[in-house]
Amino acid sequence: xxxxxxxxxxxxxxxxxxxxxxxxxxxxxxxxxxxxxxxxxxxxxxxxxxxxxxxxxxxxxxxxxxxxxxxxxxxxxxxxxxxxxxxxxx
Numbered sequence: 001x002x003x004x005x006x007x008x009x010x011x012x013x014x015x016x017x018x019x020x021x022x023x024x025x026x027x028x029x030x031x032x033x034x035x036x037x038x039x040x041x042x043x044x045x046x047x048x049x050x051x052x053x054x055x056x057x058x059x060x061x062x063x064x065x066x067x068x069x070x071x072x073x074x075x076x077x078x079x080x081x082x083x084x085x086x087x088x089x090x
Contacts, residue, residue: 016047023048038060
């Protein structure tokens with residue numbers, strides 16, 4: 001299936017790909033990273049091969065890699081700029 005917009009599947013696959021590249025760039029083995037992050041080795045291997053991981057484990061990995069702040073804007077309410085314009089123009 002070809003699509004221009006992102007899908008949940010495409011996003012998680014890209015996250016897994018980026019994670020693996022970052023782990024390798026840092027010269028960390030899967031076992032070392034899993035132990036340091038408090039994630040099972042099986043979970044880490046599954047993430048890197050099938051892109052399946054629990055949110056808790058993903059956040060633990062992000063925390064260890066100093067990337068937890070990347071999640072700060074997830075589900076944050078967006079400002080309605082049109083509503084703000086209406087408030088100041090009427």
